[in-house]
Amino acid sequence: MNDVRLTKGQPSSRFTNFLRQYGALIGMVVVLIVFQFIDKRFFNPKNILGVLNSSTFLILLSLGIMMTMAVRGIDLSVAQVADASGVIVAMLILKGYPIPCAILIAVGFGLAVGLINCIIISYLGVPAIIGTLGMMFIIRSIELSLTNGAQPQILFTLSPRRIGAFNFIGQGHFGPITVLMILCAILCIVFYFLKERSVLGRHMDAVQGNVRASILSSIDVRLVFGLAFVFSSIICAIVGVMLVSRSGNAVPRGVETYLTDCFVAVYVGTLFSKNRRFNVIGTIIGALFVGFLSNFFTLIGFGAALKNLFNGIFIILAVALSVLQNNKR
Template structure:
């Protein structure tokens, strides 16, 4: 009996060691694949990895990084938020409208963030407390917020900050184009947001409860963890970050147009899925989502340099999601 027990323990340790190596190899293979793709683009277009283009990519990636970081909080608990791009549009347009009407930069930004926060709270109440499936609740909010933006914009009238009197829009344009030392302000803000969200998702009581919800919501409920509140907070944070991303997009482009944030929905899902597959743990993690967001942005930039149209960006993002889902399924099967 003792020998059998020892042999069984050794076999379990060997199986765990083999599983660990398989997980690491899967993670490294994804990272290696990303690097190979980027090298191929550099070979085709030697301007791709130059300092100037990499600096432009860093700025371009900021909006996607912030919006994908919020989405990762929800998806880390097996939820989904389809309203993020509509919220980003609402916040960006509302901030631009208030600035052009004479409001201060602080007032415009706070009003835009409050609007985004309200949408996040509604999503949290619907999905977290009322038990409405997250995909249904957030899809409904996406439609409602999109309609609100169309009403606010008089059926799609753009707000052009770069043609407005400078005294009205100077702070927003400075935020979108100025630098803090060698770093653009947008990059600094994105780094601060990621640092805060990483801390919330890895070093707080809420993060431990979110891990329980991800593992087993029923077990978390039986352990007296506030499952509904934990799930709802994820949507609140996702909505708030979508609002931040919308303001950043308006500041970067100097223009607020309904629907301008729509392409970021597919890219945000691509970033989260790629990050989860590249992560050694195989789970959704904020820092690995950032890696996915940077890769997606670099890929989009490379397509532009190669002279390929926007349709190729949609095709490749769709393929990335399918590949990530397939690799994730294979990893879970190998783990079992």
Template sequence: MSDTTTAANQARAGIKSADFDIVKLLLEGRAFFALIAIIITFSMLSPVYFSVNNFLIMSSHVAIFGLLALGMLLVILTGGIDLSVGSTLALAGVVAGFLMQGVSLEMFGVILYPPVWVVVILTCAVGAFVGLINGVLVAFFKVPAFVATLGLLYVARGVALLMTNGLTYNNLGGRPELGNTGFEWLGFNRLLGVPIGVVVLVAVAVLCSLLLNRSALGRWIYSTGGNERAAELSGVPVKRVKVTVYVLSGICSAIAGLVLSSQLTSAGPTAGTTYELTAIAAVVIGGAALTGGRGTVRGTLLGAFVIGFLSDGLVIIGVSSYWQTVFTGAVIVLAVLLNSIQYRGRRRAAAATSSPQTGKASE
């Protein structure tokens, strides 16, 4: 009789374990499954959606959000937030456009047209500088990340407006006869059939993955977000880590600004408005915890593709832009809800593991 009871208990435990594994699989792979569901749904609704060329075009759009999201991931892993990425993108694009127009030196009566690689370096330096200010305010002056980056959001956008007087740089072709070919190639050229913007996204994603998984800085980032006080007591240079992630976020935003300007063949001070919210959404949909310490590059990229493919799919089938906003918001809320369920389950499991005596007593 006891053997039968034991067998029945084991069977029930196996069923519960299988159910738990399925639920765990669905929760952890929700971004991937959501992306597959989006592709299948829009492929049935539109005959032009499921094609290699359309996927490549949509991927080039996703590259902008993906680059911003990767920088945002590094910040969120430390328990911070960066609301200035959209404005930094606009400022970087304006700086690149300004340089492409030629720098006039009236004193010498000449106009300098810097080569593309100089424009790229200077633009990334601008993004790094904005990130540096954010990092110093958060790490050394203890300004809440939300407030510090919100302030830089307005400052960067204001500087971009001042530089252009509210106008847009439209001619970004450079001067080929002077060695400046412009950076339209970044938005329109392809490498082995893949848009250059997507290649740039993949390269940055690989670098971020190596940083997080194969370096001491990556371990410091995760430990800072997991428990900042414990990390500091363990010898982690928490302040330096925070400054570094904000600088890297600024550089990612600058690269996104270059890609976007090249795709539009113009640079305006209003570019990237609300993009910071899209970047945060991509990170959350990818399974990262806003409290820090949890998140992956793979998940963030999937989150960016979910948002990008959903938005473009709604455009292709002719859905109103107002409804697009509603659907995107609903996806974000659902992602946050699933995050809460996933990590609450992990906390309960950790609590049960840390108190084995209680578990034995309950048995």
């Protein structure tokens, strides 16, 4: 009799496990299909390629935030790092610096900010939210000082011979595939192996799961915690350079509009993990979903209010499911 009950319960159990593993993905696909029924332009190949191209910045910024959240931290300075890096590369090019040199200095700025965050948060014990909040205001002040009160640094008026190579980063393409999409794919692969297939990634998962157990396992928690902020700042600096290359100008505080979408993408990404952990593939899927969501509201002419409503719903849903999953253990 017990065997019969067990047999009858197996399909239900398998279905429940299937929903836990793939329910979020199925739900997103259903939402996108509904969007197509509402507006036939949604699945147009040109529209899809446009969303993929514009989502490259959101994907990379989300990966930067995800790295810090994966070690129980948070980096509030990511937008300012991207902004300031963009301003720096634009100013250096305007002053006649070679393009490779300007890019290296801008990315080096991101590295420097990451190392400072690493020191003050990991080794001086300043809480991550306070340390990065302070860094955010410091960078914003530097940025405003460099631009004489947020004056745009305009590059698109320069000769194509002078900045053609730089513009190719953000505006070049190979057929329907843009250089931005290629760079994004390369960086995603790098971060996938860094987070999901390396010793550092395993240590990050251990820290996220249980800090005390990680210390007892001889993991250098401070180093792991600090490196997450270093990699976060580096990728955000690269995003800043990419944004300026695409738009042809650098506008202070221009990246802050991405922050809310980044947090939504990161939390939605946890729905694609059995343990509801922060992960690379889930974050990429979450960022793409947010990108398509924003595109749909643009197509039908809805404003930011409705988009923010859905962002709030998805964050609450992701966190609620994570809490329910933990309570069942």
